[in-house]
Amino acid sequence: MTDTAAIIVAAGRGTRAGGDIAKQWQTLAGRRVIDWTLDAYRAAAGVDCIVMVLHPQEMHRAAEFPDVTSVAGGEARSDSVRAGLEALAGSNCTHVLIHDAARPLVSQRIISDVLTALKDADGAAPALEVSDALWRGAEGVVTGLQDRSGLYRAQTPQGFAFDAILAAHSAFAGTAADDVEVARAAGIEVVMVPGEERNLKLTRASDFRRAEAFLGASMDIRVGNGFDVHRFGNGDRVILCGIEVPHTHELKGHSDADVGMHAITDAIYGALAMGDIGQHFPPSDNQWKGADSALFLRHAGELATAQGYAISNIDLTLICERPKIGPHAAAMAQKIAQILGIAPGRVSIKATTSERLGFTGREEGIAAMATTLLTGGAS
Ligand SMILES: Nc1ccn([C@@H]2O[C@H](COP(=O)(O)OP(=O)(O)OP(=O)(O)O)[C@@H](O)[C@H]2O)c(=O)n1
Numbered sequence: 001m002t003d004t005a006a007i008i009v010a011a012g013r014g015t016r017a018g019g020d021i022a023k024q025w026q027t028l029a030g031r032r033v034i035d036w037t038l039d040a041y042r043a044a045a046g047v048d049c050i051v052m053v054l055h056p057q058e059m060h061r062a063a064e065f066p067d068v069t070s071v072a073g074g075e076a077r078s079d080s081v082r083a084g085l086e087a088l089a090g091s092n093c094t095h096v097l098i099h100d101a102a103r104p105l106v107s108q109r110i111i112s113d114v115l116t117a118l119k120d121a122d123g124a125a126p127a128l129e130v131s132d133a134l135w136r137g138a139e140g141v142v143t144g145l146q147d148r149s150g151l152y153r154a155q156t157p158q159g160f161a162f163d164a165i166l167a168a169h170s171a172f173a174g175t176a177a178d179d180v181e182v183a184r185a186a187g188i189e190v191v192m193v194p195g196e197e198r199n200l201k202l203t204r205a206s207d208f209r210r211a212e213a214f215l216g217a218s219m220d221i222r223v224g225n226g227f228d229v230h231r232f233g234n235g236d237r238v239i240l241c242g243i244e245v246p247h248t249h250e251l252k253g254h255s256d257a258d259v260g261m262h263a264i265t266d267a268i269y270g271a272l273a274m275g276d277i278g279q280h281f282p283p284s285d286n287q288w289k290g291a292d293s294a295l296f297l298r299h300a301g302e303l304a305t306a307q308g309y310a311i312s313n314i315d316l317t318l319i320c321e322r323p324k325i326g327p328h329a330a331a332m333a334q335k336i337a338q339i340l341g342i343a344p345g346r347v348s349i350k351a352t353t354s355e356r357l358g359f360t361g362r363e364e365g366i367a368a369m370a371t372t373l374l375t376g377g378a379s
């Protein structure tokens with residue numbers, strides 16, 4: 001049994017990219033660079049935990065990422081990587097992927113190829129063959145031709161057997177361009193897997209435009225909606241979005257009757273055009289009697305991940321006169337986010353009454369409607 005961690009180095013200053021804040025906190029196609037990068041690893045099969053290395057003066061940002069372990073980085077990239085590795089020392093980690101926060105468009109294919117290569121090697125990394133002619137130059141003038149045969153452009157994630165790369169970094173004196181340099185200095189052989197042009201590193205301001213062009217060319221955006229109703233019966237609590245809320249009645253249904261979670265689950269199935277909750281978990285099947293609805297939501301989330309989609313946001317409205325939802329909304333959002341492995345800030349839970357009109361107004365039951373946006377698509 002292996003335990004694989006991803007270390008995302010995000011402690012640089014991004015001086016070449018410019019801007020008021022470091023490039024990893026800047027926006028790329030409407031979302032922060034760091035969110036693109038973290039979501040790629042949250043969605044990656046075979047990655048068990050994420051360590052993010054932040055600039056020491058930006059450690060306050062860690063609270064925003066409760067699903068990630070954040071540690072403070074150092075002066076040079078290799079110092080930051082070492083801090084990430086040391087945070088994992090003594091854990092069950094057997095393999096580690098080291099990735100630049102500044103490479104937000106890494107594909108699931110690259111991550112998977114590096115992980116697969118690590119089954120037979122202690123080091124693996126994506127690379128692109130150099131295709132342009134290479135010149136030497138000085139003062140704006142070409143001074144010679146550089147043979148390009150056998151030259152590659154290095155990308156991340158650079159993956160390693162954990163103990164080997166920790167020892168290599170501990171023994172390495174000075175700064176290194178990347179972790180492959182550190183690994184090779186310690187005698188670790190590193191195999192190459194195919195890199196991708198779209199896995200570019202945002203280095204200068206113009207790279208943001210290049211990355212947005214890649215996204216524009218390939219991004220698939222899916223919207224889904226879900227609607228559900230459950231009636232009240234005798235009881236003293238309801239379960240809404242996985243949270244028990246004391247009430248004068250309970251909701252009736254084949255499962256735990258979590259109307260909010262059902263609407264969200266159906267929204268995700270809808271966005272994927274993959275049926276609905278009744279199709280995946282038929283009420284006629286006794287094994288789902290009294291089931292915890294987290295099971296259904298997790299299934300929908302896993303289907304989205306398997307299709308290469310990330311859940312960008314979820315917006316749920318619960319329609320009822322009572323119980324009051326407001327005091328429980330944050331806990332509900334946290335629960336949904338935890339089940340789906342996304343940041344709580346991507347989940348909105350709100351409620352409305354129906355002004356005492358209709359079945360919700362007469363307090364005969366609760367209705368729920370959800371919308372979700374998925375981004376990505378098989379990458
Ligand atoms: N002390 C450092 C330096 C770099 N990085 C991270 O290493 C990755 C690749 O480095 P680079 O592109 O050189 O980033 P910066 O150092 O931020 O850029 P610049 O050199 O332009 O300041 C980035 O995700 C960056 O945040 C880091 O964690 N700690």
Ligand SMILES: C[C@](O)(CO)[C@H](O)COP(=O)(O)O
Pocket residue numbers: 077100153154155156177178179201203
């Ligand atoms: C690790 C790296 O991304 C490999 O290409 C790169 O070396 C880090 O960035 P820098 O611009 O060389 O600092």
